[in-house]
Amino acid sequence: MMNLNNKYRIKIGDYMIKDIKSLTRKELRKIVRELFKYYGRDEVYEEEFHEYFKKKGLTDEEIDTLWLMVLGKSGLVKLGLHVVADELPPKRIIRRAFIKLVR
């Protein structure tokens, strides 16, 4: 998937993307759907999101930008928090952010 060509670095479907911020809504939606398809469920944890796009060759800064774009521009996901106690009464509450596909 990774293209080392400086000009085009991300491959989505049939076309290559140069800059994250230049992604259109349609392209963004395609990326989101591919991400959820890869994990095979309708929820993806924040760290899984980072891991997936890191493998695609994006930098941390680009992933952060993409995360924000996915949250707002894509209109496909909802930001949530998974909260669970380790035991009752809890000694520690584990919290993990995730995005959920809503459409």
Add this chain to the structure above:
Amino acid sequence: MAKQRRRRELELLDKILLEKGELIDSETLRKRLEREFREKLRILKAESERILYHWYDEPLNAWVEINVDNLRKCLKELCGEEYLPFGRRKVVRLKVKTLLDICEGWSLAPEQLEKYKVFMRKFPVNLKSPVIVKLKTHVLNEGSISLRTKGRQLKASYCNKDPMLHYYFRSLLEKLGVTFNRPPSFDKSKGVYVTHIDATTTRILQRAGVPFGPKTITNPSLDPRIYTDPKLRKYHFQATLTEEGTTSIRVKRRRVVMRISWARSIDITDQLIDEEKEKLKEILGPERRIAVGKLSEYILEGRLPRRVLKIARITLPNLIDQEVSILNKLYRNQIKYRFVELYPERLQLSKDGRFTVLWRAYIDRPEAIDIMVRDFGVLPGTWKDERLRRQYKIYLRFRGRSLSDEELREAKREKDMIPRRMPVEWRIRKFKEIFGQQFNDEFK
């Protein structure tokens, strides 16, 4: 545990040998140790389950109602005194300070008055009792404790539209010895009934851990007993779903979907700097609210610092955090996916210029809905109970399959027959049933 126990045994052994100055055989020692430990553990357990609020914990200038006969009996038996300057009155009101002076004058331990049931209301009150835990749940959901501007006294009330909830709330207060002379009043401006809580109960609740002031700022936590006591946990979730919850049923892609949710807010104003507040105000505009996800668009445009979104998504109310963590822990192994999902729904600006984030917990997986209805549900007899039962009936009938056109129409028709809001007629009928009062127009 074994090491600790052995250490305690040895300590106790040393103590016994030192006290007695004699040697005893091992069997006698074992029996004595067992007896002593059992007794000590019983006391420790009882102590850990009780924190008492006595009459003398009240402020010195607070009034207490006294049963004169019982006070006379107490003074006669303990001090040999029969005269009391109250004439033929059965009940008198005295200041705590006066009563403490009486106790001091007669060398009476203040607790003795409680044993003789001298007070018209129940003293002492165990702050860890189930009644207090349940009351705390109600007050944290729909109640409020604030400081009166005049006199700096605490003032508390419980507001809700549903008369049945007032019945539950008042029943708990009655268990503390509170009496009511009138039914809940109706606040026309808010469209809710109001039960006012007396000053002593307010102080008891505050001592039990209910903070005064806005709950979005004070951010209270769950009572620890809710974690460990299944009955209290059930009551807490029932009350929370009735007071703060919503149930809905809808048709999505020819399938019936049901959702149970409840929401709580948290104030983030103090975490924001002035510049961020100004930018947020500008973005929120006259609507004064925005979906949390939408903030990211303004961040990308450079109109809002990233920190705002970070604060909004990591600051969550303790109550909903703990509630969701309990449910997810309890049913972790019973359903495939997580039981409850928690979302920061929107960021809003209140009229007094405070920024709050509304967090909503959702339950929509079919297995989770079944468990929630079966194990918790809502408080019986309330409007939400009636609504939930009707919705769940429709859900059970149509769920799990793609509906035909006819089924679709039927499901929609049945769904639409359930009123979205509590009908006025239902409210009036319920009020009459519960409080037995001739209903008149002023309550409408």
